[in-house]
Amino acid sequence: MELYTMRYVLAVAEHESFSLAAQACHVGQPALSQQVSRLEKELGVALFTRNSRGAVLTEAGREFVQMAQEIVQRADALQAKMSLFAGVRRGTLNLGIITSLQCIDFGGLLSAFCGSYPEVSVNITQDGTYRLFEKLLDRKLDAAFLNRPASGIPSGLEFVRLGEDVYSLAVPTIHPLAKRDQVSLEELRDEHFIFHQTGQVASELCLAACRKAGFEPNIVCRSASPTTGLYMVRGGLGVALLPSEEFEAHRLNGVLELKLKERIVKEVGIAWRKDTASPLVDTAVQFAREWAR
Secondary structure, eight states, X not given: OOHHHHHHHHHHHHHTOHHHHHHXXXXXXXXXXXXXXXXXXXXXXXSEXXXXXXXXXXXXXXXXXXXXHHHHHHHHHHHHHHHHHTTSOOEEEEEEEOSOOGGGTHHHHHHHHHHHOTXXXXXXXXXXXXXXXXHHHTTSOSEEEEEOOTTOOOTTEEEEEEXXXXXXXXXXXXXXXXXXXXXXXXXXXXXEEEXXXXXXXXXXXXXXXXXXXXXXXXXXXXXXXXXXXHHHHHTTSOEEEEEHHHHHHSOOTTEEEEEESSOOEEEEEEEEETTOOOHHHHHHHHHHHHHHO
């Protein structure tokens, strides 16, 4: 039973597809399928039920995946630790990120990290904060750059704050409030809102702020992308509560940024599992902390 075959099985389980798993593992589908079938023959059990729509784990497959995740993680941690004795840090770092990370200049952070540790391979997965929490706890990610929810961080994870997003109001230049520099949320009770997607931390924070101001926002559209929200504002669909950094990164004619009297702040940081025993993850966390400072 080879480690790379375990990784193939974990990839098929995650994507529920042999073709998508092959793409993720950068290997041909016939080779991946052959190795998984060979492992099933060696074990004497089927790990997947194949059908026209993809692959579903069997009961034995679910048990295999649970144990294989631990084995692969420990093998990666061992490799990283041995690399330290060799004077280099090598290995693969699986990172999760959310859409908006301008406040910590994630692009610059990643470029600097890869420049400092050229032997480290980095895989990036983009998703919402809650989905990234799940992937961390399921050992599909080593660390993730995400938001701190109002409800707090799951008990199995550590979190270090690296920066914050302060929210402003985006309005079209023809809006009656466009001549103002600052507005209060309570003045927006009759507005049409372009909101973040349900389940995003930003959506929860902005919704809570509106309710604290005494009204339920009239949400006419939702978008997971702040940039898309800006374009919708320019099109006249409504107003939007967006991170201040978004206005700097994407200046659009026809859209103005108005400061809010009430502060809506979203914390951005890095999270990782408490039981992680990986020098590579420790190095990444420490690098992110120094970068934020």
